[in-house]
Amino acid sequence: LIEMPFLNKSSVVSNKWLMIGIMVFWGVDSSCQSFDYQAKTNIRASYNSAIIYPGFKLGLERPYSVTKFERYKRNKVKTHFIEKNLTFSLGMYHHTDFHSHCYLQGEWVRRKQRKSGFYRENTYGLGLSRAFLDGPSFSVNNQGEVKKIPLAGVNYGLFSIGGSWGYNFDMKFDKPFAIFLKTTGILYFPHSKFVNLRPTLELGGQYQIKGFWEANPTYKTKIKGKKKYRPQN
Amino acid sequence: MSKMKTYYLWFICLILISCHKEDFNSSGLVEDHFFMKNDKQNMPVLVAGNIDSRKMLVIIHGGPGGNSWDYRNSYVKSYVESDVALVYWDQRYSGQSQGNGGSYHITTFREDLRKLLQLLKAKYGQDKEIFLFAHSWGGFIAPYFLSDPQNLALVNGWIQIGGAHNYRMNDSLTREMLIFYAQEELDKERNKEDWYEILEWCNNNGFEGRENAGQLNQFAHKAEGLIEAVNEPNFDFSEILANNQAFLTNYFNMINSAIKAVDEPTYSTPITDVLHKINCPTFLLWGKYDFVCPPELAIDIEKNIGSSDVTKIIFNASGHSPMVNEEHLFWNEVKKWVVER
Numbered sequence: 001l002i003e004m005p006f007l008n009k010s011s012v013v014s015n016k017w018l019m020i021g022i023m024v025f026w027g028v029d030s031s032c033q034s035f036d037y038q039a040k041t042n043i044r045a046s047y048n049s050a051i052i053y054p055g056f057k058l059g060l061e062r063p064y065s066v067t068k069f070e071r072y073k074r075n076k077v078k079t080h081f082i083e084k085n086l087t088f089s090l091g092m093y094h095h096t097d098f099h100s101h102c103y104l105q106g107e108w109v110r111r112k113q114r115k116s117g118f119y120r121e122n123t124y125g126l127g128l129s130r131a132f133l134d135g136p137s138f139s140v141n142n143q144g145e146v147k148k149i150p151l152a153g154v155n156y157g158l159f160s161i162g163g164s165w166g167y168n169f170d171m172k173f174d175k176p177f178a179i180f181l182k183t184t185g186i187l188y189f190p191h192s193k194f195v196n197l198r199p200t201l202e203l204g205g206q207y208q209i210k211g212f213w214e215a216n217p218t219y220k221t222k223i224k225g226k227k228k229y230r231p232q233n
Numbered sequence: 234m235s236k237m238k239t240y241y242l243w244f245i246c247l248i249l250i251s252c253h254k255e256d257f258n259s260s261g262l263v264e265d266h267f268f269m270k271n272d273k274q275n276m277p278v279l280v281a282g283n284i285d286s287r288k289m290l291v292i293i294h295g296g297p298g299g300n301s302w303d304y305r306n307s308y309v310k311s312y313v314e315s316d317v318a319l320v321y322w323d324q325r326y327s328g329q330s331q332g333n334g335g336s337y338h339i340t341t342f343r344e345d346l347r348k349l350l351q352l353l354k355a356k357y358g359q360d361k362e363i364f365l366f367a368h369s370w371g372g373f374i375a376p377y378f379l380s381d382p383q384n385l386a387l388v389n390g391w392i393q394i395g396g397a398h399n400y401r402m403n404d405s406l407t408r409e410m411l412i413f414y415a416q417e418e419l420d421k422e423r424n425k426e427d428w429y430e431i432l433e434w435c436n437n438n439g440f441e442g443r444e445n446a447g448q449l450n451q452f453a454h455k456a457e458g459l460i461e462a463v464n465e466p467n468f469d470f471s472e473i474l475a476n477n478q479a480f481l482t483n484y485f486n487m488i489n490s491a492i493k494a495v496d497e498p499t500y501s502t503p504i505t506d507v508l509h510k511i512n513c514p515t516f517l518l519w520g521k522y523d524f525v526c527p528p529e530l531a532i533d534i535e536k537n538i539g540s541s542d543v544t545k546i547i548f549n550a551s552g553h554s555p556m557v558n559e560e561h562l563f564w565n566e567v568k569k570w571v572v573e574r
Contacts, residue, residue: 052474095477095479096477097266097277097279097477098277098329098331098477098479098482099331131331133268133275133331134266135266135267135268135277136256136267136268137267137268137269137270137275138267138268138269138270138352139269139270139271140269140271140348140349140351140352140355144348144351144355146351146352146355146356148256149270152268152270152275153275154275154331154332154333155333156333190333190334191331191332191333191482191485192274192325192326192330192331192332192333192334192335192337192486192489193333193334193489193493194485194488194489194492195485196481196482196485197481197485198481199481
């Protein structure tokens, strides 16, 4: 609260209570310079499987917004962070006798980070892919001549929805990495003028490289519940 | 040191060359997996079995939207592929076929089959004898294909198993068969509730139209399960895993084929009228309790086909798929017939 020169002390105190009243009922958005959680650019690597068929996924995660939520209840405060970021990744899995599906994907991620280090996230992605056929491919022309097709495959657009659970070692142990388990449903199209679905399961980690492409997300704080006013000495 | 490097390089090259796998094996027991691309669809093909037998059975699976890998169980691998080569081919918009689009008209299915046979002959040798092994919906594709003399020249025989060569006649026969067995089973007081539902529907509805055909097909599958004399097929999920099947692709292709009504043009293409053009050896295998494609369809083929070499077998403990209801008996008959030709 800022003390205005044209206001006397009693009016400042009543203004304080007015502000607290606002905070109690609607919460407050405010820019935060000294934030106890710093979101950074991460590189991600995971074992990516189409359930039983193996693959991998490599990517880069860049946060653009972090909101700190403080919830006051019975003299206790519960804090969590909602981090929003964009992830760009290259993934693939190999389904024997079917295809090796490689895809480039951009994902919008909403992560709920708890102070304990555990987090969960929802992801929504868009991308492009190529499914390389797992086996030689041939075409036959109308004269019956056979031709082998090199690197045969099919290009698709894709849309994905995923959910992930992880643990961020930065929260409690000040270590720049996290581990996660992620499930994703990849809807790729057009598949025979229709769609096809592929569920994937990822087990991986992410790592903050110091000084690498520093992220500059916006930081906000939202307070909910009744925050007790304690006058400063 | 540089000499060592050269040796290492040669060694790596040798490994890479030795790892190169030939696309096709020309002798012994083969298991060649490849794709055939035609009109924007990549259709998987597996040639598995004894290629030295010179006999190749090309599976034209059911559906539309089914898949050929379902026909490959442990029995087939052990006792059939040891004697003949089986060609598992997933049709367009079916099974594990992949692609962005392409036509799904029956003429393109026929073109695919012709190109597949040309590919097989080109890669495995012109001396190979090809037998079409057609089941259900495949039983429409096979005679439709064979009614063209140029296509007929590529084939040494036609095996028809519970095939739907005449869709309209098929629907009519299914309705009649359902009414007949419903009355018989109700007299014997077996599964009364189910049979009464079937009988009531059949008495109040005809067989014409897509909606009625769909309902008749559902009842036909249900009825088969109600007949005690039909052997229960063994289903082993591990065999599906062993075949590396893409379940969801199978499922989406099946749904897609139904949405697109791939078999709609069959109603205006009655194969009965062109059966006289088919003069290759023909083997008709039907389950006695095949409500989906009733055994009278085999009689229609017998009556109208141009071939003088026609053999028919009815399996008394089978429904629509005698290859799983009476596996041993079925495959023995098929192998015997193929070897004799």
